[in-house]
Amino acid sequence: MRIVILGGGAIGRLFGSFLIKGGNNVTLIENNRITLDALQKHGIGLQPDNSSAEEVDRYPITALESADSIDAADLVLVLVKSQATLAAIKDAAHLIGNDCPLLSIQTGLGNLEIASQIIPRENILMGITFMSGTALTEGKVSKGAGNKTYIGEINGTFSSRLEKINTMFNRCGIETQMVKRIIGRLWCKVLTYSAINPVSAILQVPNGVLVSRMESITLMKRLLDEGQDVARAHSIELVYPDLYELLFDACENRANNLSAMLQDILNELPTEIDAQNGAIVRYAKERNISVPTHQTMVELIKLQECWKPESR
Incomplete structure (x- = not known):
């Protein structure tokens, strides 16, 4: 699956590493120049649970400052901080449609309303994750406790696109469950x-x-x-x-x-x-x-x- 991740912080790197390991084509959008340079040079460095700082699994990734040059995708995954939601979705809005939903996995209220100002509400999926991590230097991330992720349609249905994402996430090692009451x-x-x-x-x-x-x-x-x-x-x-x-x-x-x-x-x-x-x-x-x-x-x-x- 062609996946565009908006946000290269700790959670963006965690999801990116799992999705790459699962065989997906992942592009990460990050506008912080230091983080972007590190990801372009070193890829994502995943430090597993309870491991030493020297034990890092590296995952090469395409990292860009903007989604402008991307022609098509199958999923846009929003993992930026809430204050960056508007700019991030505007940047990737041309990718989102019936064949490429937007999935927001953010801890905050108001992101759905922001996204709905830019793209049709029916193209938006919502999620929450209890995965945790700490962003480190050189594009690395240390995985913390917690694994479960929940995703859902806003109207509570179990659609075919939701099932497809759920299957793909679980196959990649992201423990995920579809739910009806995601809000x-x-x-x-x-x-x-x-x-x-x-x-x-x-x-x-x-x-x-x-x-x-x-x-x-x-x-x-x-x-x-x-x-x-x-x-x-x-x-x-x-x-x-x-x-x-x-x-x-x-x-x-x-x-x-x-x-x-x-x-x-x-x-x-x-x-x-x-x-x-x-x-x-x-x-x-x-x-x-x-x-x-x-x-x-x-x-x-x-x-x-x-x-x-x-x-x-």
Whole structure:
């Protein structure tokens, strides 16, 4: 299958390495010059679970700054941060159609609405992944805990194109399941990680530390409670019956992981706070719901983004 991946960060590299290993023709679009040069020169370097830094499997890949020169594809996979969604989809819009759907696998709310402004909604698939990784130098990525990926049609049907992608992902070693309520699952993940990510980034600790103290547990539960109130007000059917269990599982099963938001802060990069806690704040305002804890998280993370280490 001819696959175009938008985004060469940690998750883009993880998916890229698995898809290449599975025999697909993969092109990765990345506009960060340092990352692009590394991918063009070295390919993707996958550091397997629990391996040393020297143990890296290399996967040569076609890496480009833009999708302009690509004539056709069978799948466009969106793995950029939410703030880059608009530009990324505009760049690849000419590829998307009945024979080439767009599959967004991003942790954030609002990406579907952004994509729908550019391409027909019926050509959009949604997904979430619990694969995790850390982007390293020279195009390398270290795979963390978590494997499961969920994909679905927005209307909840199991279409032939969804089945084709599901079969291909699993064949490549990406443990994938088709689901009917993908939007509800997306909200569950966003609510859960909106409780984990900013707290870990502010405290600058791995995920597992967050469940070791009652103060951080109480703070995360308050964020979950506010988020669930917003979801209910918008009639979102949350698929997971117990988000507290999902939160504890995420922290304990990925105890040594640094959250994506913490990695961004440490690397002095923009975070996805606007598509996570910020989105919850926006949805809350639409229903006149008070979410003071989420608002505080947004303000604190934005301060961390603008204050460099030397000025803190």
